[in-house]
Amino acid sequence: MTEASTTSRPGLVEQVIRRHPDPVSVRFRGLSDRTIAWLFISPTIVLLLAINLFPLLWTVYLSFTNYRANRPNAELRGMGTTYYEQILSDPDVWESMQATAHFVIATIAIETVLGFAIAYLIDRKFRGHAFWTTVILIPMMLPPAVVGNFWKFLYQPQNGLFNAIVAPVLGVSPGSFQMLGDVQLAPWSIIIVDVWMWTPYVVLICLAGLRSIPDYLYEAAEVDRASPLRQFWSVTLPMALPFIMLAVLFRGIENFKMFDLVNLLTSGGPGSTTEVASITLKRAAFESWRTGYASALAVILFVTVFGLANIYVKALNRVKQR
Protein backbone atom coordinates (compact mmCIF):
# COMPACT_ATOMS: atom_id res chain seq x y z
CA MET A 1 0.00 0.00 0.00
CA THR A 2 2.68 2.51 1.02
CA GLU A 3 4.65 1.63 -2.05
CA ALA A 4 1.64 2.18 -4.24
CA SER A 5 0.98 5.62 -2.81
CA THR A 6 4.44 6.81 -3.83
CA THR A 7 4.01 5.88 -7.47
CA SER A 8 3.55 8.55 -10.07
CA ARG A 9 -0.05 7.61 -10.88
CA PRO A 10 -2.10 8.82 -7.90
CA GLY A 11 -5.38 8.59 -9.80
CA LEU A 12 -5.18 4.83 -10.08
CA VAL A 13 -4.05 4.46 -6.49
CA GLU A 14 -7.00 6.43 -5.25
CA GLN A 15 -9.29 4.18 -7.23
CA VAL A 16 -7.69 1.07 -5.76
CA ILE A 17 -7.96 2.41 -2.25
CA ARG A 18 -11.55 3.37 -2.73
CA ARG A 19 -12.36 -0.13 -3.87
CA HIS A 20 -10.37 -1.82 -1.14
CA PRO A 21 -10.30 0.46 1.86
CA ASP A 22 -7.71 -0.91 4.27
CA PRO A 23 -8.91 -2.43 7.56
CA VAL A 24 -7.66 0.50 9.64
CA SER A 25 -9.81 3.02 7.87
CA VAL A 26 -12.86 0.72 8.20
CA ARG A 27 -12.40 0.59 11.90
CA PHE A 28 -12.27 4.32 12.25
CA ARG A 29 -15.21 5.01 10.02
CA GLY A 30 -18.39 4.13 11.87
CA LEU A 31 -18.60 2.23 15.12
CA SER A 32 -16.45 -0.66 16.14
CA ASP A 33 -17.92 -4.14 16.07
CA ARG A 34 -17.73 -4.43 19.80
CA THR A 35 -19.69 -1.20 20.29
CA ILE A 36 -22.30 -2.31 17.81
CA ALA A 37 -22.64 -5.70 19.49
CA TRP A 38 -23.36 -4.09 22.83
CA LEU A 39 -25.53 -1.42 21.34
CA PHE A 40 -27.64 -4.09 19.67
CA ILE A 41 -27.86 -6.56 22.52
CA SER A 42 -28.14 -4.38 25.59
CA PRO A 43 -31.70 -3.03 25.05
CA THR A 44 -33.05 -6.58 25.07
CA ILE A 45 -31.03 -7.54 28.11
CA VAL A 46 -32.04 -4.37 29.95
CA LEU A 47 -35.72 -4.98 29.21
CA LEU A 48 -35.52 -8.58 30.39
CA LEU A 49 -33.61 -7.59 33.51
CA ALA A 50 -36.28 -4.99 34.33
CA ILE A 51 -39.34 -7.06 33.53
CA ASN A 52 -38.13 -10.59 34.28
CA LEU A 53 -35.10 -10.80 36.49
CA PHE A 54 -35.86 -7.89 38.77
CA PRO A 55 -39.41 -9.10 39.49
CA LEU A 56 -38.06 -12.59 40.08
CA LEU A 57 -35.59 -11.31 42.64
CA TRP A 58 -38.32 -9.24 44.21
CA THR A 59 -40.47 -12.36 44.44
CA VAL A 60 -37.66 -14.16 46.22
CA TYR A 61 -37.32 -11.25 48.64
CA LEU A 62 -41.07 -11.05 49.28
CA SER A 63 -41.24 -14.78 49.92
CA PHE A 64 -39.28 -14.18 53.11
CA THR A 65 -41.62 -11.43 54.33
CA ASN A 66 -45.22 -11.20 55.47
CA TYR A 67 -46.02 -8.60 52.79
CA ARG A 68 -49.66 -8.37 51.65
CA ALA A 69 -50.34 -6.48 48.45
CA ASN A 70 -53.73 -5.26 49.69
CA ARG A 71 -52.14 -3.70 52.79
CA PRO A 72 -49.03 -2.00 51.44
CA ASN A 73 -48.60 0.19 54.50
CA ALA A 74 -48.69 -2.55 57.10
CA GLU A 75 -45.50 -3.20 59.02
CA LEU A 76 -43.16 -5.47 57.08
CA ARG A 77 -41.78 -8.38 59.05
CA GLY A 78 -39.22 -10.95 58.02
CA MET A 79 -40.64 -14.44 58.05
CA GLY A 80 -37.49 -16.45 57.38
CA THR A 81 -38.38 -19.69 55.69
CA THR A 82 -41.74 -20.01 57.44
CA TYR A 83 -43.76 -19.91 54.22
CA TYR A 84 -41.53 -22.46 52.51
CA GLU A 85 -42.00 -24.82 55.45
CA GLN A 86 -45.73 -24.14 55.46
CA ILE A 87 -46.07 -24.83 51.76
CA LEU A 88 -43.98 -27.96 51.69
CA SER A 89 -45.91 -29.44 54.61
CA ASP A 90 -49.34 -28.32 53.43
CA PRO A 91 -51.42 -31.28 52.18
CA ASP A 92 -53.52 -28.91 50.02
CA VAL A 93 -50.45 -27.75 48.15
CA TRP A 94 -49.33 -31.33 47.61
CA GLU A 95 -52.78 -32.12 46.33
CA SER A 96 -52.56 -29.28 43.85
CA MET A 97 -49.09 -30.49 42.83
CA GLN A 98 -50.57 -33.93 42.31
CA ALA A 99 -53.43 -32.52 40.30
CA THR A 100 -50.86 -30.72 38.17
CA ALA A 101 -48.77 -33.86 37.75
CA HIS A 102 -51.82 -35.93 36.77
CA PHE A 103 -52.86 -33.30 34.30
CA VAL A 104 -49.38 -33.00 32.79
CA ILE A 105 -48.86 -36.75 32.55
CA ALA A 106 -52.30 -37.52 31.13
CA THR A 107 -52.21 -34.77 28.50
CA ILE A 108 -48.66 -35.54 27.42
CA ALA A 109 -49.34 -39.28 27.17
CA ILE A 110 -52.46 -38.81 25.06
CA GLU A 111 -51.07 -36.00 22.94
CA THR A 112 -47.83 -37.83 22.22
CA VAL A 113 -49.46 -41.10 21.17
CA LEU A 114 -52.24 -39.43 19.20
CA GLY A 115 -49.96 -36.77 17.73
CA PHE A 116 -47.35 -39.26 16.62
CA ALA A 117 -50.00 -41.52 15.11
CA ILE A 118 -51.53 -38.66 13.13
CA ALA A 119 -48.10 -37.49 12.00
CA TYR A 120 -47.23 -41.04 10.92
CA LEU A 121 -50.45 -41.24 8.91
CA ILE A 122 -49.90 -37.81 7.33
CA ASP A 123 -46.45 -39.00 6.35
CA ARG A 124 -48.10 -41.70 4.17
CA LYS A 125 -48.57 -38.69 1.85
CA PHE A 126 -52.13 -39.36 0.78
CA ARG A 127 -53.71 -37.01 -1.71
CA GLY A 128 -54.43 -33.62 -0.15
CA HIS A 129 -52.28 -34.24 2.91
CA ALA A 130 -50.80 -30.73 2.83
CA PHE A 131 -54.23 -29.13 3.02
CA TRP A 132 -55.48 -31.38 5.80
CA THR A 133 -52.29 -30.84 7.78
CA THR A 134 -52.98 -27.10 7.80
CA VAL A 135 -56.56 -27.77 8.91
CA ILE A 136 -55.35 -30.00 11.74
CA LEU A 137 -52.88 -27.37 12.94
CA ILE A 138 -55.48 -24.61 13.40
CA PRO A 139 -56.56 -25.32 17.02
CA MET A 140 -53.07 -24.79 18.44
CA MET A 141 -52.90 -21.25 17.08
CA LEU A 142 -56.14 -20.16 18.74
CA PRO A 143 -56.36 -18.22 22.01
CA PRO A 144 -56.75 -20.87 24.74
CA ALA A 145 -58.83 -18.56 26.91
CA VAL A 146 -61.31 -17.57 24.24
CA VAL A 147 -61.70 -21.09 22.93
CA GLY A 148 -61.69 -22.61 26.41
CA ASN A 149 -64.54 -20.31 27.31
CA PHE A 150 -66.49 -21.65 24.36
CA TRP A 151 -65.89 -25.23 25.47
CA LYS A 152 -67.78 -24.35 28.62
CA PHE A 153 -70.77 -23.89 26.34
CA LEU A 154 -70.12 -27.18 24.55
CA TYR A 155 -69.95 -28.94 27.94
CA GLN A 156 -73.34 -27.71 29.18
CA PRO A 157 -75.03 -30.76 30.63
CA GLN A 158 -78.48 -30.72 29.04
CA ASN A 159 -78.18 -28.83 25.78
CA GLY A 160 -74.41 -28.78 25.16
CA LEU A 161 -73.09 -30.21 21.93
CA PHE A 162 -70.51 -32.41 23.66
CA ASN A 163 -73.08 -34.30 25.70
CA ALA A 164 -75.41 -34.51 22.71
CA ILE A 165 -72.71 -36.20 20.63
CA VAL A 166 -71.09 -38.36 23.29
CA ALA A 167 -74.20 -39.54 25.15
CA PRO A 168 -75.72 -41.58 22.27
CA VAL A 169 -72.32 -43.23 21.70
CA LEU A 170 -72.21 -44.28 25.35
CA GLY A 171 -75.91 -45.14 25.36
CA VAL A 172 -76.87 -42.73 28.15
CA SER A 173 -79.08 -39.67 28.16
CA PRO A 174 -77.38 -36.32 27.50
CA GLY A 175 -78.57 -34.92 30.81
CA SER A 176 -77.20 -37.81 32.85
CA PHE A 177 -73.67 -36.49 33.27
CA GLN A 178 -71.97 -33.13 33.80
CA MET A 179 -68.47 -32.77 32.43
CA LEU A 180 -67.53 -29.68 34.43
CA GLY A 181 -69.55 -30.23 37.59
CA ASP A 182 -68.61 -33.82 38.29
CA VAL A 183 -65.62 -34.57 40.51
CA GLN A 184 -64.65 -37.57 38.39
CA LEU A 185 -65.20 -35.95 35.00
CA ALA A 186 -63.97 -32.38 35.56
CA PRO A 187 -60.27 -33.25 35.19
CA TRP A 188 -61.10 -35.08 31.98
CA SER A 189 -63.05 -32.18 30.60
CA ILE A 190 -59.88 -30.09 30.81
CA ILE A 191 -57.72 -32.87 29.44
CA ILE A 192 -60.04 -33.22 26.43
CA VAL A 193 -59.77 -29.53 25.59
CA ASP A 194 -56.02 -29.57 26.05
CA VAL A 195 -55.70 -32.62 23.82
CA TRP A 196 -57.93 -31.00 21.22
CA MET A 197 -55.86 -27.87 21.30
CA TRP A 198 -52.30 -29.15 21.57
CA THR A 199 -52.19 -32.51 19.77
CA PRO A 200 -51.50 -30.51 16.56
CA TYR A 201 -48.36 -29.21 18.21
CA VAL A 202 -47.05 -32.75 18.67
CA VAL A 203 -48.19 -33.64 15.13
CA LEU A 204 -46.16 -30.81 13.67
CA ILE A 205 -42.96 -31.66 15.53
CA CYS A 206 -43.29 -35.42 14.93
CA LEU A 207 -43.94 -34.79 11.26
CA ALA A 208 -40.65 -32.92 11.07
CA GLY A 209 -38.99 -35.88 12.77
CA LEU A 210 -40.47 -38.41 10.36
CA ARG A 211 -39.53 -36.32 7.35
CA SER A 212 -35.95 -36.04 8.57
CA ILE A 213 -35.46 -39.82 8.30
CA PRO A 214 -33.42 -40.46 5.16
CA ASP A 215 -34.93 -42.89 2.66
CA TYR A 216 -31.78 -44.97 2.47
CA LEU A 217 -32.39 -46.29 5.99
CA TYR A 218 -35.67 -47.78 4.84
CA GLU A 219 -34.04 -49.06 1.68
CA ALA A 220 -31.38 -50.74 3.78
CA ALA A 221 -34.07 -52.25 6.00
CA GLU A 222 -35.81 -53.55 2.86
CA VAL A 223 -32.59 -55.15 1.71
CA ASP A 224 -32.38 -56.84 5.12
CA ARG A 225 -35.97 -58.01 4.57
CA ALA A 226 -37.12 -56.31 7.78
CA SER A 227 -40.90 -56.50 8.21
CA PRO A 228 -42.84 -53.20 8.24
CA LEU A 229 -43.31 -53.60 11.99
CA ARG A 230 -39.61 -54.19 12.47
CA GLN A 231 -38.83 -51.16 10.31
CA PHE A 232 -41.09 -49.08 12.50
CA TRP A 233 -39.38 -50.19 15.71
CA SER A 234 -35.79 -50.10 14.49
CA VAL A 235 -35.83 -47.17 12.07
CA THR A 236 -38.86 -44.91 12.40
CA LEU A 237 -39.22 -44.71 16.17
CA PRO A 238 -35.55 -44.31 17.14
CA MET A 239 -34.97 -41.72 14.45
CA ALA A 240 -38.04 -39.71 15.44
CA LEU A 241 -37.37 -40.03 19.18
CA PRO A 242 -35.42 -36.76 19.67
CA PHE A 243 -38.29 -34.90 18.05
CA ILE A 244 -40.90 -36.67 20.17
CA MET A 245 -38.89 -35.78 23.26
CA LEU A 246 -38.65 -32.18 22.18
CA ALA A 247 -42.43 -32.06 21.84
CA VAL A 248 -42.82 -33.66 25.28
CA LEU A 249 -40.42 -31.10 26.76
CA PHE A 250 -42.28 -28.11 25.35
CA ARG A 251 -45.71 -29.50 26.22
CA GLY A 252 -44.51 -30.46 29.70
CA ILE A 253 -43.30 -26.96 30.51
CA GLU A 254 -46.39 -25.34 29.03
CA ASN A 255 -48.82 -27.61 30.84
CA PHE A 256 -46.98 -27.32 34.11
CA LYS A 257 -47.79 -23.60 33.89
CA MET A 258 -51.36 -24.29 32.72
CA PHE A 259 -53.67 -21.48 33.71
CA ASP A 260 -55.96 -20.27 30.89
CA LEU A 261 -58.04 -23.35 30.24
CA VAL A 262 -58.46 -24.35 33.86
CA ASN A 263 -59.28 -20.85 35.04
CA LEU A 264 -62.04 -20.55 32.48
CA LEU A 265 -63.43 -24.05 32.44
CA THR A 266 -63.55 -24.91 36.14
CA SER A 267 -61.41 -22.30 37.97
CA GLY A 268 -60.14 -25.19 40.05
CA GLY A 269 -63.49 -26.70 40.91
CA PRO A 270 -65.58 -28.58 41.70
CA GLY A 271 -64.11 -28.26 45.17
CA SER A 272 -60.42 -28.32 44.38
CA THR A 273 -60.35 -31.34 42.06
CA THR A 274 -58.87 -29.42 39.16
CA GLU A 275 -56.86 -26.93 41.17
CA VAL A 276 -53.53 -27.03 39.38
CA ALA A 277 -50.50 -25.15 40.68
CA SER A 278 -51.16 -21.91 38.79
CA ILE A 279 -54.69 -21.72 40.16
CA THR A 280 -53.50 -22.25 43.74
CA LEU A 281 -50.99 -19.51 43.13
CA LYS A 282 -53.59 -17.15 41.71
CA ARG A 283 -55.90 -17.76 44.65
CA ALA A 284 -53.15 -17.09 47.18
CA ALA A 285 -51.80 -14.05 45.40
CA PHE A 286 -54.85 -12.31 43.97
CA GLU A 287 -57.77 -13.56 46.04
CA SER A 288 -56.52 -13.98 49.60
CA TRP A 289 -53.68 -11.50 48.94
CA ARG A 290 -51.09 -13.47 50.86
CA THR A 291 -48.31 -12.04 48.74
CA GLY A 292 -45.42 -13.39 50.81
CA TYR A 293 -46.84 -16.88 50.87
CA ALA A 294 -47.71 -16.77 47.16
CA SER A 295 -44.19 -15.56 46.36
CA ALA A 296 -42.71 -18.53 48.16
CA LEU A 297 -45.00 -20.81 46.17
CA ALA A 298 -43.99 -19.05 42.95
CA VAL A 299 -40.32 -19.57 43.75
CA ILE A 300 -40.93 -23.26 44.44
CA LEU A 301 -42.81 -23.65 41.16
CA PHE A 302 -40.15 -21.88 39.19
CA VAL A 303 -37.37 -23.96 40.69
CA THR A 304 -39.38 -27.11 39.93
CA VAL A 305 -40.06 -26.31 36.29
CA PHE A 306 -36.52 -25.11 35.78
CA GLY A 307 -35.02 -28.19 37.42
CA LEU A 308 -37.23 -30.62 35.50
CA ALA A 309 -36.55 -28.84 32.21
CA ASN A 310 -32.79 -28.98 32.82
CA ILE A 311 -32.83 -32.70 33.59
CA TYR A 312 -34.94 -33.29 30.52
CA VAL A 313 -32.71 -31.23 28.23
CA LYS A 314 -29.71 -33.28 29.37
CA ALA A 315 -31.58 -36.48 28.54
CA LEU A 316 -32.60 -35.01 25.22
CA ASN A 317 -29.01 -34.21 24.32
CA ARG A 318 -27.95 -37.73 25.21
CA VAL A 319 -30.60 -39.14 22.86
CA LYS A 320 -29.52 -36.77 20.10
CA GLN A 321 -25.89 -37.83 20.43
CA ARG A 322 -26.72 -41.50 20.14
Place this chain on the structure above:
Amino acid sequence: MPALSTAHSVVAPSSTSRWIAGTIVITYAVITMIPLVWIVLTSFKTPPDSIAYPPKVVFEPTLEGYCNLFTTRTRQPPEYIASLPPAEDVCDEIARSRNMVIAGPSNVVPRFVNSIVIAFGSTFLAVLLGTLAAYGFSRFKVPLKDDLLFFILSTRMMPPVAVAIPIYLMYRELGLTDSRLGMILLYTAVNVSLAVWLLKGFIDEIPREYEDAAMVDGYTRLQAFRLTVLPQAATGIAATAIFCLIFAWNEYAFAVLLTSGEAQTMPPFIPFIIGEGGQDWPAVSAATTLFLVPIFVFTILLRKHLLRGITFGAVRK
Protein backbone atom coordinates in the same frame (compact mmCIF):
# COMPACT_ATOMS: atom_id res chain seq x y z
CA MET B 1 -37.49 -61.66 -6.60
CA PRO B 2 -35.34 -58.79 -5.31
CA ALA B 3 -36.48 -57.39 -2.00
CA LEU B 4 -36.17 -53.81 -3.19
CA SER B 5 -39.10 -54.08 -5.58
CA THR B 6 -41.68 -55.02 -2.94
CA ALA B 7 -44.62 -52.65 -3.03
CA HIS B 8 -45.06 -52.24 0.70
CA SER B 9 -41.86 -50.24 1.08
CA VAL B 10 -42.26 -47.41 3.53
CA VAL B 11 -40.43 -45.18 1.09
CA ALA B 12 -43.43 -45.36 -1.21
CA PRO B 13 -46.59 -46.33 0.70
CA SER B 14 -49.07 -48.54 -1.14
CA SER B 15 -52.27 -46.99 -2.39
CA THR B 16 -54.38 -48.94 0.13
CA SER B 17 -52.35 -47.75 3.09
CA ARG B 18 -52.49 -44.21 1.73
CA TRP B 19 -56.23 -44.43 1.42
CA ILE B 20 -56.66 -45.71 4.98
CA ALA B 21 -54.25 -43.08 6.34
CA GLY B 22 -56.09 -40.34 4.47
CA THR B 23 -59.47 -41.46 5.79
CA ILE B 24 -58.30 -41.51 9.40
CA VAL B 25 -56.53 -38.16 9.19
CA ILE B 26 -59.46 -36.46 7.47
CA THR B 27 -61.85 -37.91 10.06
CA TYR B 28 -59.68 -36.53 12.83
CA ALA B 29 -59.44 -33.13 11.13
CA VAL B 30 -63.21 -32.96 10.67
CA ILE B 31 -63.86 -33.91 14.32
CA THR B 32 -61.46 -31.24 15.58
CA MET B 33 -63.19 -28.66 13.40
CA ILE B 34 -66.61 -29.31 14.98
CA PRO B 35 -66.12 -26.88 17.92
CA LEU B 36 -64.98 -24.13 15.55
CA VAL B 37 -67.89 -24.66 13.18
CA TRP B 38 -70.17 -24.61 16.21
CA ILE B 39 -68.79 -21.23 17.30
CA VAL B 40 -69.62 -19.71 13.92
CA LEU B 41 -73.06 -21.37 13.81
CA THR B 42 -73.92 -20.23 17.33
CA SER B 43 -72.99 -16.65 16.49
CA PHE B 44 -75.89 -16.60 13.99
CA LYS B 45 -78.48 -18.09 16.36
CA THR B 46 -81.01 -16.41 18.58
CA PRO B 47 -80.35 -16.86 22.32
CA PRO B 48 -83.20 -19.41 22.67
CA ASP B 49 -81.95 -21.35 19.62
CA SER B 50 -78.43 -21.41 21.01
CA ILE B 51 -79.48 -23.31 24.11
CA ALA B 52 -82.23 -25.41 22.51
CA TYR B 53 -82.40 -29.10 23.26
CA PRO B 54 -81.44 -31.07 21.26
CA PRO B 55 -78.80 -28.71 19.84
CA LYS B 56 -80.02 -27.13 16.61
CA VAL B 57 -77.96 -27.70 13.50
CA VAL B 58 -80.59 -26.22 11.18
CA PHE B 59 -81.98 -22.86 12.25
CA GLU B 60 -82.99 -19.50 10.93
CA PRO B 61 -79.86 -17.32 10.90
CA THR B 62 -80.04 -13.94 12.61
CA LEU B 63 -77.64 -11.11 13.37
CA GLU B 64 -78.91 -10.84 16.94
CA GLY B 65 -75.64 -12.15 18.43
CA TYR B 66 -73.61 -9.52 16.57
CA CYS B 67 -76.12 -6.78 17.47
CA ASN B 68 -76.02 -7.77 21.14
CA LEU B 69 -72.23 -7.83 21.07
CA PHE B 70 -71.94 -4.23 19.95
CA THR B 71 -74.80 -2.69 21.93
CA THR B 72 -76.25 -2.47 25.39
CA ARG B 73 -80.03 -2.66 25.63
CA THR B 74 -82.68 -1.83 28.20
CA ARG B 75 -86.04 -3.48 28.62
CA GLN B 76 -89.00 -1.15 27.98
CA PRO B 77 -92.77 -1.50 28.18
CA PRO B 78 -94.39 -2.35 24.81
CA GLU B 79 -96.39 0.93 24.88
CA TYR B 80 -93.17 2.92 24.99
CA ILE B 81 -91.67 0.94 22.13
CA ALA B 82 -94.82 1.42 20.07
CA SER B 83 -94.54 5.18 20.57
CA LEU B 84 -91.04 5.28 19.04
CA PRO B 85 -90.35 6.24 15.42
CA PRO B 86 -89.77 3.28 13.06
CA ALA B 87 -86.62 1.20 13.67
CA GLU B 88 -83.53 2.58 12.00
CA ASP B 89 -81.57 -0.60 11.35
CA VAL B 90 -81.68 -4.33 11.74
CA CYS B 91 -80.27 -4.27 15.29
CA ASP B 92 -82.93 -1.79 16.34
CA GLU B 93 -85.59 -4.02 14.91
CA ILE B 94 -84.31 -7.15 16.65
CA ALA B 95 -84.05 -5.35 19.99
CA ARG B 96 -87.61 -4.04 19.71
CA SER B 97 -88.95 -7.49 18.85
CA ARG B 98 -87.59 -8.53 22.26
CA ASN B 99 -89.20 -5.55 23.99
CA MET B 100 -85.87 -3.76 24.33
CA VAL B 101 -84.37 -0.52 23.20
CA ILE B 102 -80.73 0.00 22.29
CA ALA B 103 -79.21 2.14 25.03
CA GLY B 104 -75.76 2.63 23.57
CA PRO B 105 -72.60 0.96 22.36
CA SER B 106 -71.06 -1.85 24.42
CA ASN B 107 -67.46 -2.03 25.58
CA VAL B 108 -66.43 -4.37 22.83
CA VAL B 109 -64.97 -1.79 20.46
CA PRO B 110 -62.61 -0.24 23.05
CA ARG B 111 -61.54 -3.77 24.10
CA PHE B 112 -60.88 -4.71 20.50
CA VAL B 113 -58.88 -1.51 20.05
CA ASN B 114 -56.88 -2.40 23.17
CA SER B 115 -56.12 -5.82 21.74
CA ILE B 116 -54.96 -4.29 18.47
CA VAL B 117 -52.87 -1.51 20.04
CA ILE B 118 -51.22 -3.80 22.58
CA ALA B 119 -50.58 -6.62 20.11
CA PHE B 120 -49.11 -4.38 17.42
CA GLY B 121 -47.19 -2.18 19.86
CA SER B 122 -45.54 -5.08 21.64
CA THR B 123 -44.85 -6.90 18.38
CA PHE B 124 -43.16 -3.87 16.88
CA LEU B 125 -40.92 -3.41 19.92
CA ALA B 126 -40.16 -7.11 20.32
CA VAL B 127 -39.20 -7.50 16.67
CA LEU B 128 -37.14 -4.32 16.70
CA LEU B 129 -35.20 -5.31 19.82
CA GLY B 130 -35.10 -8.95 18.74
CA THR B 131 -33.64 -8.19 15.31
CA LEU B 132 -30.85 -6.08 16.77
CA ALA B 133 -30.02 -8.56 19.50
CA ALA B 134 -30.22 -11.53 17.13
CA TYR B 135 -27.81 -9.84 14.76
CA GLY B 136 -25.49 -9.08 17.64
CA PHE B 137 -25.54 -12.69 18.83
CA SER B 138 -25.25 -14.08 15.34
CA ARG B 139 -22.30 -12.04 14.09
CA PHE B 140 -20.17 -10.93 17.00
CA LYS B 141 -18.15 -12.54 19.74
CA VAL B 142 -20.20 -11.68 22.80
CA PRO B 143 -18.86 -12.68 26.20
CA LEU B 144 -21.10 -15.22 27.96
CA LYS B 145 -23.08 -15.57 24.73
CA ASP B 146 -24.54 -18.98 25.56
CA ASP B 147 -25.47 -17.93 29.07
CA LEU B 148 -27.17 -14.80 27.83
CA LEU B 149 -29.11 -16.74 25.22
CA PHE B 150 -30.14 -19.28 27.83
CA PHE B 151 -31.19 -16.48 30.16
CA ILE B 152 -33.32 -15.00 27.39
CA LEU B 153 -34.99 -18.36 26.79
CA SER B 154 -35.46 -19.14 30.46
CA THR B 155 -37.60 -16.05 30.97
CA ARG B 156 -40.15 -17.88 28.86
CA MET B 157 -40.32 -20.82 31.29
CA MET B 158 -41.70 -18.81 34.18
CA PRO B 159 -45.34 -19.43 35.01
CA PRO B 160 -47.12 -16.16 34.11
CA VAL B 161 -49.02 -16.13 37.38
CA ALA B 162 -45.71 -16.19 39.26
CA VAL B 163 -44.36 -13.28 37.23
CA ALA B 164 -47.62 -11.39 37.61
CA ILE B 165 -47.21 -10.96 41.38
CA PRO B 166 -44.12 -8.70 41.35
CA ILE B 167 -45.18 -7.08 38.05
CA TYR B 168 -48.44 -6.13 39.71
CA LEU B 169 -46.57 -4.51 42.61
CA MET B 170 -44.02 -2.87 40.34
CA TYR B 171 -46.68 -1.45 38.04
CA ARG B 172 -48.60 -0.14 41.02
CA GLU B 173 -45.51 1.81 42.09
CA LEU B 174 -44.92 3.11 38.56
CA GLY B 175 -48.56 3.91 37.83
CA LEU B 176 -48.63 1.42 34.96
CA THR B 177 -51.45 -0.69 36.37
CA ASP B 178 -54.18 -1.32 33.82
CA SER B 179 -52.40 0.78 31.20
CA ARG B 180 -51.70 -0.03 27.59
CA LEU B 181 -48.07 1.00 27.97
CA GLY B 182 -47.63 -1.44 30.86
CA MET B 183 -49.12 -4.31 28.86
CA ILE B 184 -47.07 -3.42 25.79
CA LEU B 185 -43.84 -3.50 27.81
CA LEU B 186 -44.80 -6.77 29.46
CA TYR B 187 -45.70 -8.51 26.20
CA THR B 188 -42.58 -7.11 24.58
CA ALA B 189 -40.49 -8.71 27.31
CA VAL B 190 -42.24 -12.05 26.86
CA ASN B 191 -42.04 -11.94 23.07
CA VAL B 192 -38.49 -10.69 22.77
CA SER B 193 -37.14 -14.07 23.88
CA LEU B 194 -38.98 -15.77 21.03
CA ALA B 195 -37.93 -13.03 18.62
CA VAL B 196 -34.23 -13.29 19.52
CA TRP B 197 -34.16 -17.07 19.20
CA LEU B 198 -36.11 -17.22 15.97
CA LEU B 199 -34.33 -14.33 14.31
CA LYS B 200 -30.91 -15.58 15.32
CA GLY B 201 -31.75 -18.75 13.41
CA PHE B 202 -32.84 -16.79 10.36
CA ILE B 203 -29.82 -14.46 10.43
CA ASP B 204 -27.41 -17.37 10.98
CA GLU B 205 -28.59 -18.70 7.63
CA ILE B 206 -27.62 -15.52 5.77
CA PRO B 207 -24.02 -15.92 4.57
CA ARG B 208 -21.60 -13.49 6.15
CA GLU B 209 -19.95 -13.00 2.75
CA TYR B 210 -22.64 -10.52 1.76
CA GLU B 211 -21.78 -8.17 4.59
CA ASP B 212 -18.06 -8.71 4.14
CA ALA B 213 -18.42 -7.81 0.47
CA ALA B 214 -20.41 -4.70 1.35
CA MET B 215 -17.80 -3.62 3.88
CA VAL B 216 -15.00 -4.23 1.43
CA ASP B 217 -16.90 -1.91 -0.87
CA GLY B 218 -16.58 0.77 1.78
CA TYR B 219 -19.85 0.50 3.65
CA THR B 220 -19.76 0.63 7.42
CA ARG B 221 -20.97 -2.31 9.50
CA LEU B 222 -24.26 -0.55 10.20
CA GLN B 223 -24.84 0.21 6.53
CA ALA B 224 -24.00 -3.38 5.64
CA PHE B 225 -26.52 -4.57 8.24
CA ARG B 226 -29.20 -2.29 6.84
CA LEU B 227 -28.53 -2.92 3.15
CA THR B 228 -27.69 -6.61 3.06
CA VAL B 229 -28.87 -8.39 6.20
CA LEU B 230 -32.24 -6.75 6.74
CA PRO B 231 -33.57 -7.36 3.21
CA GLN B 232 -32.38 -10.98 3.33
CA ALA B 233 -33.99 -11.53 6.71
CA ALA B 234 -37.28 -9.90 5.70
CA THR B 235 -39.22 -13.18 5.48
CA GLY B 236 -37.87 -14.32 8.82
CA ILE B 237 -38.70 -11.00 10.42
CA ALA B 238 -42.24 -11.15 9.04
CA ALA B 239 -42.75 -14.69 10.32
CA THR B 240 -41.39 -13.72 13.73
CA ALA B 241 -43.65 -10.69 13.83
CA ILE B 242 -46.72 -12.82 13.14
CA PHE B 243 -45.76 -15.22 15.93
CA CYS B 244 -45.38 -12.30 18.33
CA LEU B 245 -48.70 -10.86 17.17
CA ILE B 246 -50.49 -14.15 17.76
CA PHE B 247 -48.99 -14.52 21.22
CA ALA B 248 -49.98 -11.02 22.28
CA TRP B 249 -53.41 -11.42 20.67
CA ASN B 250 -54.03 -14.70 22.50
CA GLU B 251 -52.50 -13.86 25.88
CA TYR B 252 -54.86 -14.27 28.81
CA ALA B 253 -53.09 -14.84 32.15
CA PHE B 254 -51.35 -11.46 32.40
CA ALA B 255 -54.33 -9.67 30.91
CA VAL B 256 -56.82 -11.08 33.39
CA LEU B 257 -54.55 -10.49 36.40
CA LEU B 258 -53.20 -7.06 35.51
CA THR B 259 -55.99 -5.29 33.64
CA SER B 260 -59.56 -4.63 34.58
CA GLY B 261 -60.89 -1.80 32.43
CA GLU B 262 -58.85 0.81 30.59
CA ALA B 263 -56.34 -1.60 29.07
CA GLN B 264 -58.37 -4.80 29.11
CA THR B 265 -57.96 -6.87 25.96
CA MET B 266 -60.49 -9.20 24.35
CA PRO B 267 -59.52 -12.57 25.92
CA PRO B 268 -60.47 -11.59 29.49
CA PHE B 269 -63.43 -9.59 28.20
CA ILE B 270 -65.17 -12.22 26.09
CA PRO B 271 -66.14 -14.56 28.98
CA PHE B 272 -67.94 -11.66 30.61
CA ILE B 273 -70.27 -10.84 27.77
CA ILE B 274 -73.54 -11.46 29.53
CA GLY B 275 -77.13 -10.99 28.60
CA GLU B 276 -80.26 -11.36 30.66
CA GLY B 277 -79.83 -14.47 32.76
CA GLY B 278 -76.25 -15.57 32.25
CA GLN B 279 -73.87 -15.63 29.37
CA ASP B 280 -75.25 -14.42 26.07
CA TRP B 281 -73.84 -17.29 24.01
CA PRO B 282 -74.65 -15.92 20.53
CA ALA B 283 -72.92 -12.64 21.45
CA VAL B 284 -69.98 -14.55 22.98
CA SER B 285 -69.76 -16.62 19.79
CA ALA B 286 -69.95 -13.50 17.66
CA ALA B 287 -67.07 -11.96 19.61
CA THR B 288 -65.12 -15.21 19.40
CA THR B 289 -65.71 -15.49 15.65
CA LEU B 290 -64.53 -11.94 15.01
CA PHE B 291 -61.56 -12.46 17.30
CA LEU B 292 -60.48 -15.69 15.59
CA VAL B 293 -60.61 -14.43 11.99
CA PRO B 294 -57.17 -12.74 12.11
CA ILE B 295 -55.66 -15.90 13.59
CA PHE B 296 -56.95 -18.00 10.69
CA VAL B 297 -55.41 -15.60 8.22
CA PHE B 298 -52.12 -15.54 10.11
CA THR B 299 -51.96 -19.32 10.46
CA ILE B 300 -52.36 -19.76 6.73
CA LEU B 301 -49.71 -17.11 6.04
CA LEU B 302 -47.37 -18.75 8.51
CA ARG B 303 -47.85 -22.39 7.62
CA LYS B 304 -44.32 -22.81 6.25
CA HIS B 305 -42.76 -21.35 9.39
CA LEU B 306 -45.06 -22.80 12.06
CA LEU B 307 -42.67 -25.53 13.09
CA ARG B 308 -39.80 -23.16 13.57
CA GLY B 309 -41.91 -20.75 15.56
CA ILE B 310 -43.34 -23.24 18.01
CA THR B 311 -39.95 -24.80 18.76
CA PHE B 312 -38.08 -21.51 19.22
CA GLY B 313 -36.09 -22.28 16.11
CA ALA B 314 -34.91 -25.63 17.52
CA VAL B 315 -36.40 -27.50 14.55
CA ARG B 316 -35.96 -25.80 11.19
CA LYS B 317 -37.12 -28.53 8.80
